[in-house]
Amino acid sequence: xxxxxxxxxxxxxxxxxxxxxxxxxxxxxxxxxxxxxxxxxxxxxxxxxxxxxxxxxxxxxxxxxxxxxxxxxxxxxxxxxxxxxxxxxxxxxxxxxxxxxxxxxxxxxxxxxxxxxxxxxxxxxxxxxxxxxxxxxxxxxxxxxxxxxxxxxxxxxxxxxxxxxxxxxxxxxxxxxxxxxxxxxxxxxxxxxxxxxxxxxxxxxxxxxxxxxxxxxxxxxxxxxxxxxxxxxxxxxxxxxxxxxxxxxxxxxxxxxxxxxxxxxxxxxxxxxxxxxxxxxxxxxxxxxxxxxxxxxxxxxxxxxxxxxxxxxxxxxxxxxxxxxxxxxxxxxxxxxxxxxxxxxxxxxxxxxxxxxxxxxxxxxxxxxxxxxxxxxxxxxxxxxxxxxxxxxxxxxxxxxxxxxxxxxxxxxxxxxxxxxxxxxxxxxxxxxxxxxxxxxxxxxxxxxxxxxxxxxxxxxxxxxxxxxxxxxxxxxxxxxxxxxxxxxxxxxxx
Amino acid sequence: xxxxxxxxxxxxxxxxxxxxxxxxxxxxxxxxxxxxxxxxxxxxxxxxxxxxxxxxxxxxxxxxxxxxxxxxxxxxxxxxxxxxxxxxxxxxxxxxxxxxxxxxxxxxxxxxxxxxxxxxxxxxxxxxxxxxxxxxxxxxxxxxxxxxxxxxxxxxxxxxxxxxxxxxxxxxxxxxxxxxxxxxxxxxxxxxxxxxxxxxxxxxxxxxxxxxxxxxxxxxxxxxxxxxxxxxxxxxxxxxxxxxxxxxxxxxxxxxxxxxxxxxxxxxxxxxxxxxxxxxxxxxxxxxxxxxxxxxxxxxxxxxxxxxxxxxxxxxxxxxxxxxxxxxxxxxxxxxxxxxxxxxxxxxxxxxxxxxxxxxxxxxxxxxxxxxxxxxxxxxxxxxxxxxxxxxxxxxxxxxxxxxxxxxxxxxxxxxxxxxxxxxxxxxxxxxxxxxxxxxxxxxxxxxxxxxxxxxxxxxxxxxxxxxxxxxxxxxxxxxxxxxxx
Numbered sequence: 009x010x011x012x013x014x015x016x017x018x019x020x021x022x023x024x025x026x027x028x029x030x031x032x033x034x035x036x037x038x039x040x041x042x043x044x045x046x047x048x049x050x051x052x053x054x055x056x057x058x059x060x061x062x063x064x065x066x067x068x069x070x071x072x073x074x075x076x077x078x079x080x081x082x083x084x085x086x087x088x089x090x091x092x093x094x095x096x097x098x099x100x101x102x103x104x105x106x107x108x109x110x111x112x113x114x115x116x117x118x119x120x121x122x123x124x125x126x127x128x129x130x131x132x133x134x135x136x137x138x139x140x141x142x143x144x145x146x147x148x149x150x151x152x153x154x155x156x157x158x159x160x161x162x163x164x165x166x167x168x169x170x171x172x173x174x175x176x177x178x179x180x181x182x183x184x185x186x187x188x189x190x191x192x193x194x195x196x197x198x199x200x201x202x203x204x205x206x207x208x209x210x211x212x213x214x215x216x217x218x219x220x221x222x223x224x225x226x227x228x229x230x231x232x233x234x235x236x237x238x239x240x241x242x243x244x245x246x247x248x249x250x251x252x253x254x255x256x257x258x259x260x261x262x263x264x265x266x267x268x269x270x271x272x273x274x275x276x277x278x279x280x281x282x283x284x285x286x287x288x289x290x291x292x293x294x295x296x297x298x299x300x301x302x303x304x305x306x307x308x309x310x311x312x313x314x315x316x317x318x319x320x321x322x323x324x325x326x327x328x329x330x331x332x333x334x335x336x337x338x339x340x341x342x343x344x345x346x347x348x349x350x351x352x353x354x355x356x357x358x359x360x361x362x363x364x365x366x367x368x369x370x371x372x373x374x375x376x377x378x379x380x381x382x383x384x385x386x387x388x389x390x391x392x393x394x395x396x397x398x399x400x401x402x403x404x405x406x407x408x409x410x411x412x413x414x415x416x417x418x419x420x421x422x423x424x425x426x427x428x429x430x431x432x433x434x435x436x437x438x439x440x441x442x443x444x445x446x447x448x449x450x451x452x453x454x455x456x457x458x459x460x461x462x463x464x465x466x467x468x469x470x471x472x473x474x475x476x477x478x479x480x481x482x483x484x485x486x487x488x489x490x491x492x493x494x495x496x497x498x499x500x501x502x503x
Numbered sequence: 504x505x506x507x508x509x510x511x512x513x514x515x516x517x518x519x520x521x522x523x524x525x526x527x528x529x530x531x532x533x534x535x536x537x538x539x540x541x542x543x544x545x546x547x548x549x550x551x552x553x554x555x556x557x558x559x560x561x562x563x564x565x566x567x568x569x570x571x572x573x574x575x576x577x578x579x580x581x582x583x584x585x586x587x588x589x590x591x592x593x594x595x596x597x598x599x600x601x602x603x604x605x606x607x608x609x610x611x612x613x614x615x616x617x618x619x620x621x622x623x624x625x626x627x628x629x630x631x632x633x634x635x636x637x638x639x640x641x642x643x644x645x646x647x648x649x650x651x652x653x654x655x656x657x658x659x660x661x662x663x664x665x666x667x668x669x670x671x672x673x674x675x676x677x678x679x680x681x682x683x684x685x686x687x688x689x690x691x692x693x694x695x696x697x698x699x700x701x702x703x704x705x706x707x708x709x710x711x712x713x714x715x716x717x718x719x720x721x722x723x724x725x726x727x728x729x730x731x732x733x734x735x736x737x738x739x740x741x742x743x744x745x746x747x748x749x750x751x752x753x754x755x756x757x758x759x760x761x762x763x764x765x766x767x768x769x770x771x772x773x774x775x776x777x778x779x780x781x782x783x784x785x786x787x788x789x790x791x792x793x794x795x796x797x798x799x800x801x802x803x804x805x806x807x808x809x810x811x812x813x814x815x816x817x818x819x820x821x822x823x824x825x826x827x828x829x830x831x832x833x834x835x836x837x838x839x840x841x842x843x844x845x846x847x848x849x850x851x852x853x854x855x856x857x858x859x860x861x862x863x864x865x866x867x868x869x870x871x872x873x874x875x876x877x878x879x880x881x882x883x884x885x886x887x888x889x890x891x892x893x894x895x896x897x898x899x900x901x902x903x904x905x906x907x908x909x910x911x912x913x914x915x916x917x918x919x920x921x922x923x924x925x926x927x928x929x930x931x932x933x934x935x936x937x938x939x940x941x942x943x944x945x946x947x948x949x950x951x952x953x954x955x956x957x958x959x960x961x962x963x964x965x966x967x968x969x970x971x972x973x974x975x976x977x978x979x980x981x982x983x984x985x986x987x988x989x
Binding site: 074330332333334336337363364367368373389392394396397398400403411415418421423482 | 840842869872876878902913980
């Protein structure tokens with residue numbers, strides 16, 4: 009465990025070379041602080057990898073993957089908070105941690121109220137944290153560590169717990185490589201497109217990292233309003249794409265288009281998008297906004313929400329309540345499974361809705377067997393029950409988180425929206441409300457920030473990896489295992 | 504052919520219900536004459552009208568005594584509540600206490616589903632007969648749902664996937680009562696009437712007038728929540744408030760279990776206390792949180808805090824909606840906690856609304872089971888309740904109801920917001936109506952009322968009440984195509 013964690017920290021410090029280079033190039037005076045924090049992380053990483061975890065091999069024991077997942081997900085953002093503190097951008101430890109977790113979990117909630125005042129190097133760093141977290145840290149581990157043969161799939165499953173998606177290639181390592189390749193390619197393409205449309209290099213880098221990872225950190229306090237119309241359309245397109253399963257993006261780029269439309273989840277995603285845009289536009293239009301303005305904002309808004317990017321823009325003059333509720337629902341539904349987005353994931357929602365439809369049919373015809381099918385394949389009841397449990401737990405997390413937020417003085421709708429926006433890794437909850445163009449989280453008390461941080465992590469790890477480690481069943485597992493071993497030995501002795 | 508016969512059977516059944524309702528309306532003549540509030544003529548008219556409509560239906564369809572197609576039972580159950588609510592508006596409209604049909608429907612539906620949401624800002628000026636009618640609808644509605652869950656629907660034989668089967672609704676969790684429907688009805692009725700008489704007597708002994716005692720008992724034993732005072736329970740003495748709290752607490756217990764406890768059949772109850780334990784544990788735990796926050800956040804004295812905390816929490820948990828104070832002024836987290844508690848509700852097979860303690864228990868255990876499954880893929884660990892494995896059908900049933908509940912809440916909030924009601928209030932109103940708690944948040948919360956809602960909002964709320972009372976599925980299934988196909 010400590011070996012893998014140390015490994016990740018070493019890579020993190022390597023990643024900090026990029027902001028350092030930016031800093032030196034732009035001369036924003038942050039190079040020393042970045043260097044120090046990078047060195048610190050490197051030393052910590054080396055210490056963990058070589059001294060604490062020197063002799064452990066990469067062969068993971070049963071269920072150890074959950075612990076490792078959690079450890080990496082705690083250690084990396086914790087150390088990732090160091091640059092914010094050393095550069096003095098964020099004063100309190102809580103704020104730095106919040107920002108760092110928000111980055112790595114690709115949430116995009118920010119305590120920085122005026123991002124345009126941040127030095128370029130830190131903007132780059134912020135964007136980079138999102139980009140690394142986008143596909144998931146465990147996927148990063150799997151991609152890097154070729155030695156991890158057995159444990160790899162376990163780690164992969166611990167993070168992507170149970171969306172039951174097909175791999176791109178029978179061999180995990182190869183499919184992960186493909187995923188990373190496509191991820192890098194898309195980011196690069198978006199960056200080039202933005203630069204060609206006249207955005208500055210730093211902005212283009214930051215925004216494309218935020219978009220592709222569905223993070224949502226912005227470089228300016230007015231959100232994406234700084235971008236010209238043409239670029240904005242491209243951002244919408246890439247937001248939309250980043251809510252799609254990465255595997256499908258691979259198919260798009262390898263020109264296997266005939267396979268694309270066959271997938272039910274993708275179809276649902278597209279249909280839902282079109283439908284939501286239509287509803288949203290109508291709602292804004294009936295409230296008295298112009299058609300063009302409504303359509304433009306709706307496209308942006310729905311793309312931003314369905315992919316759980318969480319970018320914002322100045323809102324139309326008249327807000328519609330229908331859009332508020334619709335937004336909330338879409339946030340909880342989230343992006344497609346296997347994408348970089350958060351939320352419950354479309355696939356799960358589809359399964360639940362299909363199951364409920366079946367349930368009604370079964371009430372009418374009690375003796376007929378109905379099965380839930382996705383893509384023509386039967387989904388087993390076991391799995392459906394897991395999905396139900398997941399969604400229930402998700403709602404409980406929102407309810408529980410909202411309770412703590414009400415303790416901090418938020419009103420009930422605000423608390424619920426904030427909890428949902430953070431557990432779904434969306435970011436600014438002001439997207440749901442009519443008030444204000446931009447709400448940053450800096451006004452909240454520390455308790456609220458900690459709660460939101462926990463929710464972000466829970467949402468990103470899809471709850472189970474987080475809860476599993478804290479459940480008694482996890483620890484009894486190892487004990488029982490040991491007892492069984494002892495018994496075997498005694499049996500041998502008795503012979 | 505058979506469908507027509509089924510509908511006639513349903514009409515006959517509704518006739519019986521209407522006869523009972525007509526008699527209940529007529530019984531409101533007693534206060535009308537005693538207090539001479541001048542409404543006896545209108546009450547008699549509406550009572551007799553209801554009675555004769557019922558009689559007409561029973562007489563004309565008297566030969567239809569069996570249901571050909573079991574699934575028509577869903578229609579029957581829903582129609583029963585709709586018809587009861589529709590005829591229940593007659594006294595309000597006839598006496599002119601409410602002039603709008605939507606108001607009358609809201610009030611009547613709120614009574615018959617024992618919700619307790621009201622459109623009257625002040626109730627003390629109402630004629631006595633109307634006050635009794637409001638209490639009576641709740642009492643009857645509360646009894647109706649217990650009867651429905653424990654006796655009628657199991658006997659009508661809605662299929663095993665239905666929510667009302669003995670196991671799913673928790674009717675079994677108090678020990679099997681008796682085998683025949685008639686005796687189940689008798690026992691439930693016995694327990695219900697006994698509790699009513701008991702609490703009327705106790706409240707009378709504590710220094711209340713019979714009129715007040717009857718009304719308060721009617722609305723609290725049914726976990727309804729209407730009141731004959733503007734400020735609900737606040738006017739009562741402290742002892743009386745505690746007595747009412749006990750009544751509410753009992754109304755949240757499974758009636759089959761209550762019967763077994765009263766008749767001392769311990770052997771039937773052995774090992775079946777898990778739901779009760781959860782319910783009481785939740786109650787005590789939440790009460791302590793409320794009491795502590797009342798003391799340390801709101802500056803209450805200890806005795807006041809304990810009284811308000813324990814009485815109000817049981818009122819919320821059993822979705823009664825009686826108030827010991829203006830809860831809309833309470834600290835925000837307590838209000839939030841109360842909303843969540845009302846979603847949980849009392850035990851299955853009781854008069855309370857909400858999801859029911861048993862379902863919540865099963866939901867949590869199912870999460871635990873999923874977790875264990877993932878960690879120990881080869882172990883067998885079913886969801887257990889009362890030390891027995893719960894069948895997977897029941898678990899999925901519970902899950903489906905939970906999901907539908909959540910969806911209905913969302914749709915309800917969306918619709919109410921479209922009617923121009925603000926976010927806080929529509930969240931409060933939807934949850935209050937679907938769980939049967941009553942007071943919402945904001946203006947409609949506390950001692951407030953729903954009179955400022957628009958007509959469409961009131962109709963939506965009435966619909967939500969019936970959805971919540973019948974646990975969504977029977978209402979929703981009527982809107983599916985498969986239901987009406989042969």
